[in-house]
Amino acid sequence: MRFQKYGRTYQLRIESADDLNALLGMDETLWVATSAPVASFRCDPKLLAILDTDANGRICSDDLKAAIRWLLARLADPSQLAAGVDWLPLAAIKADTPEGKALVDSARYVLAAVPDASDERISLPQVRGFLATIQARPVNGDGVISPEATTDPALAAFIRDAANCTGGTLDLSGKKGVTEAQINSFLAAIPAYLAWR
Incomplete structure (x- = not known):
């Protein structure tokens, strides 16, 4: 672990998995900052959302330490982290x-599910492509059923009616559908509606 002078301050250069591990025990008075707004970072927004575990719009030293612990606990060979590759x-x-x-x-x-993929390594573009494919499906495991999930016109109409009456929920693909709780709420309201009519 080494520090390098940038402008008027010395900052830690993280160049290896060993540096990440050492960061866990480093006194926070040596950190340039222990908290910063998410918007101040220039990197992948999905990574920032993962790091900001409490969704408060800030990434704190504890958020980074938790991510480092999680990562190092799951890698048998963390040396790949310093390679600068996306796989x-x-x-x-x-x-x-x-x-x-x-x-x-x-x-x-x-x-x-990825054509011509190596079975020895996985890349970030492969994962993102797979997720995009899954999210675009009408049945994608998100707990929201959209009218497009069925070929039965009556069932599709039921789902649309339930979504319109309960407010519905957007699924991962952005289509409006219903959750189990919304279907149950809709079904529970039907007898009262019929009695009122």
Whole structure:
């Protein structure tokens, strides 16, 4: 771990997984900042959303430390982190833990759906492409059923009516549908509506 002078201050240069690990024990008085607004970072917005665990619009030192602990606990070989590539060998994941096994299994599931993919490594573009494909499906596992999820016109009309009466919920693809709770609420309101009519 080494510090380098930038302008008037010395800042830590994180160049390896060992540096990340050392950061966990470093006195926070040596940090340039212990909290900063999410908008002040120039990096992947999805990463920032993951780091901002409490969604308060700020990334704090505790958020970074939690992410580092999570990452290092799941990698058998963290040396790949310093390579500057957007892919990870599956062998670098600790597959002997339940969390690591779940990650490897998930990676293999994604790779099976990607044409001409290597079964030895997974990349960020592959994961994002897979997620985009899943999210565009009418049945995508998000807990929201849209009218497009069925070929039955009567059932599609029922889903539309339930969504219109309960306010509905947007699914991952941005289509309006209903959750189980909204369907139950809609069904519970039908007898009262019929009695009123």
